[in-house]
Amino acid sequence: MRNIVASSDFKSFDYEAPLSRSKNVGYYHIRNLYQNAKIEAEANGNDVQARVYGLLCSICSFHFKPGDGGEPYGPMMTFDDGRRTLVPSDFRGDQAIVLGEIALMTKNPALRARLADIAWLCRRSDAAAKAAAISGLNESVALVLDGEALFEKEERHHISTGINYLQRALSIGRTRGTDVGIYNETKIILQRMRNLGFDTKVHAIFVRAAKLDLEYGISDVSIVARQATEFAEQDEKRGDQDGARRNWLLAADAYELARNVAERSACLVNAAECHVREAIAMAGSAMNATGSIIRAIEQYREVPKIHRPQGRLEELQADLVKRQRDLHDEMGVYEYYEDITEQFNAIVEAYSGKPIADCLVGLACIFDPAGMDEYKNQVRENVREFSFMALIDKTVHDEEGKIISHIPALDPGKEISDDDVRVRCGQMMSFEHVTGVKCAINPALHVIMSEHNLDDNLFHILSQASDFVPRGHEGAFALGLSRFFAGSILEACCILVPQLENSLRHVLKQTGIDVTKITNSLTQEDVMLSVLLERFREPLDKIFGSAVMFQIEMIFHSRHGFNVRNSLSHGTTRDREFWSASHIFGCWIIYRMMMAPLVHQWDKVASVIAKEGYS
Incomplete structure (x- = not known):
């Protein structure tokens, strides 16, 4: 609970003395003057002056957002633990009443406007404060236009700061019960500002003033x-x-x-x-x-x-x-080098000398892929570390130069959404795929293929036992997985990727979900992958895990990701792209999903594998 700075505290001395020698009506400058005055008062042991100057310094330190009619002032600073500097709502109650009273006796127009505005925001019934806020803003801008005051600096383009003042005055004046004479004065000053921008050919002044002019229907x-x-x-x-x-x-x-x-x-x-x-x-x-x-x-x-x-x-x-x-x-080409010898050797050691059944289930569970939450945290971290880059729109090009994706700038005032993550996680996901393939999947496959004799029949056994594989498709899965383990990724992708959509439908059908649609010709068709990922996302997340389904979306479907399925079906995938980390990772994801129903009954499956002579 803040201690109230009473009206008597203000009246006990000249609280505008620090501003007496300044012609500046910019809040940054006023804040600095009061900050220095507060330090001097504290050094002299004058607690009352220090409290008054401290309050005025805080009020002039707000983050000014004139375009936000609901919250025109935000905290100057917000900390990681949720703490923040002061905002107008912190002054509700007796302190707002005091500010409204003091505003009416304040000479500096900018300070008067700020005090009155805070008082009015806290007490909308305070008509005097409302009028004082508008008139103070008007007077501040008029003084600068007449050459009798400054906004922070003397450079001409700093006059555009006055547009912020007028925008706030217009926003206040638009509410009911405004003094028409004061409001009309705001409009006249804005017209002066627009004409000044036009005459001097300064875009920062003319364009902004003209847009406000049109918005408020002034001219x-x-x-x-x-x-x-x-x-x-x-x-x-x-x-x-x-x-x-x-x-x-x-x-x-x-x-x-x-x-x-x-x-x-x-x-x-x-x-x-x-x-x-x-x-x-x-x-x-x-x-x-x-x-x-x-x-x-x-x-x-x-x-x-x-x-x-x-x-x-x-x-x-x-x-x-x-x-x-x-x-x-x-x-x-962006290249990043890291020594992964230790991780590679750890996987080799873990899989060496193990039975084939242990290796097969181990590869399926070798690590858990990252999901939306992990990538969202990484986006937040990137924004904190490279805040400027987050404010720039970007485009993603394919090798022919065509733009395949737009990455819009982030709004620093809004929480990062799932869509913000989707358009940004392509590069982050690439690093995860490279790491997963080089540090885990490839070394595991290397050991398995070096120590065990695998053929299509082994994978046919697994496909037959898995509820992920529709009946009649065991042969395609067996051949595709056999090529994946052998390192023939081109063939593996061409066989496995087209099977994914049908397998997802098959799993949903087993849970009693209708995955068909009725066309305009009154015939029924199976829904496509895009519909599965949108309309049936919740049951799929429950079955396979949200992280796996997010990887499915980004690897196989999304243009913001790798779009493997569409590229493959339209024949745009180049030969060398099949051996990219994301294509290998995609094949592994399909293998993981095929193995998922078998894990809880793996002892039974392992015994079948052993009876077939695989050890």
Whole structure:
């Protein structure tokens, strides 16, 4: 429970003295002044001043989020153990009443606005605090525009900080019961800010102010559209394609509000052509140029077909294919070296001299694959270690340069979702597969094949005994597993991978689940793998384990993973890819699933194997 800093504490001295010599209305600067004043007061033994300055320092330290109407202020810092710095809700009650009172007697407009805003957030009935918050923000921005105050620094682009202040003022003013005169003043200042950005040709000011103008319906949309169009044309003359694109999109937004489809479409076409010009300028980098062409195509698809330049979209699509052929030369190989001799020798020693029955069941249970939770933890760790990289959109290309997957940037304000993990775990899963294959699966297979004579008949016995294998498919499983153990992974994949979908259906049928669908022609068909992984995921997770099913999804089905099944069925898998760690790992996963029903009755199966002469 925080101790209340009373109104009498504020009134006992000039609490604005640290700001008296400063013309700055930026909260970072105000916070530093109060932080220094607090330290000095503590050194002088003045507890009351230290408490007041400490409170004001904390209030000016909030993480300002003007675009968030619900929680415009967050903690400056959150710790791993859940602790955090102060937020407005921590001041509810008597302290909020004090802040509202003190705000009305505060001269510095930025400090007045912050005190009043916190008071109003805690007590929405405090109309005086609400008005003081808006007027304080308005005054702060007006002083800077008039050259009588600063936002942190003197550089021109720091004036854009005022847009944050105005955005918060507009957000407050949009609520019921706002003083119309004060709210109109906010709108007038925002128009000044927009015109300043246009006149000085500063994108950070104009685009943000204009977007707020459109959002709150402040000016005639035709004015914003005209300025954005003129600004975009000047950008194009200067060769600033990014600036031009932003302004064309802004003009498109304005025309959309005006319901002028033709002009909006023309602006979107111009924005798309900015991407094309960027691609031309990036001729030395096929990867960057390809990305720009893709964005141009995406932009063109927003344009109604009737308003597109005839044949332009098709022309860009053909250009994209042509550029993608050059991508292969830019792609490098990431290599990581680690000495796995110790792990390899440990597996060899563990399997050497063991009966074949022990080796077979041991290989199936040699390790547990990682699941969603493990990969999610790894994504969190990567975000903490490489936080900047998590904020950048990425694309994944195949060897021909085609984009096969998009990895969107993470929102640092949101919890990592399962979908965030799915689009990111391909590389992490590759490392697991390489480690599992080289440190466990391959050395185990090496010992087994060196010390035991295995043939198709042995695997036919296992397939017949396993509930994972549908009747009539024992031969295919036996041949595929025999090739897997022999190291003929190309043949093993071609035989085993097509069997997976049917085996999953077979297992579900045994549990009484209907895995068929009725088509439009009133005939019945078995559902595909994609449907099995989506609609029947819960029973499959219970049967095989969620980790195994996540591996199945990422290895065989997902475009964000390895898409082995689709690549195999469409003939796009190259010969050498069959010996990749993920293909070998995929064959092992199928072997593990085939063996899963046998583990609890392994003594019986082992005796059958022994009777057949395998030892």
